[in-house]
Amino acid sequence: MKRQYVAVVLIFSAILVLVTTYSLLKKPAAMTTPVYGYRIVNTYPHDSNAFTEGLVYSDGFLYEGTGLNGHSTLRQVEFQTGTVLQSISLPEKYFGEGITIVGDRIYQLTYRSEIGFIYDRTSFSLLGNFTYSTEGWGLTYDGSRLIMSDGSSTLYFLDPSTLENVGQVKVTDGTPVTNLNELEYVNGKVYANVFLTNTIAVIDPSTGRVDSWIDLTGLPGGSHQDINSVLNGIAYESVGGQLFVTGKNWSNLYEIKLVTED
Ligand SMILES: [Ca+2]
Structure with a gap:
């Protein structure tokens, strides 16, 4: 026994x-984190010389910030045709990054110069600037705060009036999610392109938790392994729910719908 x-x-x-x-x-x-796929709803032309670093929709137009020293711009684009309606160039010493719109102002980050610019949305005239102590990558607006990424796993919240840091959150999906790049605020979540991947993290900004992923593998345009043609650029039109994505030097802009992957 x-x-x-x-x-x-x-x-x-x-x-x-x-x-x-x-x-x-x-x-x-x-x-356990859900993964969404996509369906292409519309394909539009996109300037293949635009090194897209920031993308935002407002009042029927797309506004785009492009990067690289000597090539950085802020532009207003008729998205249906890709026509650049208005554009200004940044001084060569600045590498433009994320942009967002608050009321009649456009905010634009720079990569490593630790300075951001504020423009009049209509005239693109420079209204002022602000400084920060990290790299500048993505930028969006949640209705009360600017939300900024710097390539790490941290999202920073800034007061749009004072440009003071009013909080930050670490983004995790079990482990920290680094390389957070271009951002878009969509229905209470922060969508973030993850640099050098074909994925967008859908983040709860109150906790930093990744609620779901969007897998854009196969979207025609570029290569996630090439830093010069990565997926980078999310814009959301909140009335009709149009979601736009593009990439650096992509010749197309896509309107997509998310679909459930099995
Ligand atoms: Ca955006």
């Missing part, structure tokens, strides 16, 4: 070890 008892204990112990090992090996966050 004693030998049988030992055998039973050993078998249960082995099962316990196997179950524990399996639980530790699997990645709960990755397995």
Whole structure:
């Protein structure tokens, strides 16, 4: 009897070890975070010389910020045709990054100069600037705060009037999600292009948790492995719910719908 008892204990112990090992090996966050696919609704032309770093929709137009020293611009675009209606160039020493619109003002970040610019939305005349102590990557607006990324896993919240930092949150999906790039505020969530991937993280800005992922693999345009043609640029038209995406130097802008992946 004693030998049988030992055998039973050993078998249960082995099962316990196997179950524990399996639980530790699997990645709960990755397995439980939903992943959405996409369907292309419309394809529009996009300036293939636009090194897209910021994209936002307002009043029937797209506004785009482009990067690279000597090539950085702020532009208003008729998205249906890709026609650039208005454009200003940044001084060569600045590498333009994310943009967003608050009322009649456009905000634009720069990459490593730790300075952002504020323009009049209509005339593009420069109204002022502001400074920050990180790199500048993506920028969006949630209705009360600017939300900024710097390539890390942190999102920073700024008061749009004072440009003071009023908070920050670490973005995680079990583990920190780094390389947060171009941003868009969509129905209470922050969509973030993850640099060098074909994915958009859908982030709860109150917790930093990734609620879901959008997998844009196969979207014609560029290569997520090429820093000069990565997916980068999300804009949302809140009335009709149009979601636009493009990439650096892509020749197309896409309106997409999210679909559930099995
Ligand atoms: Ca955007």
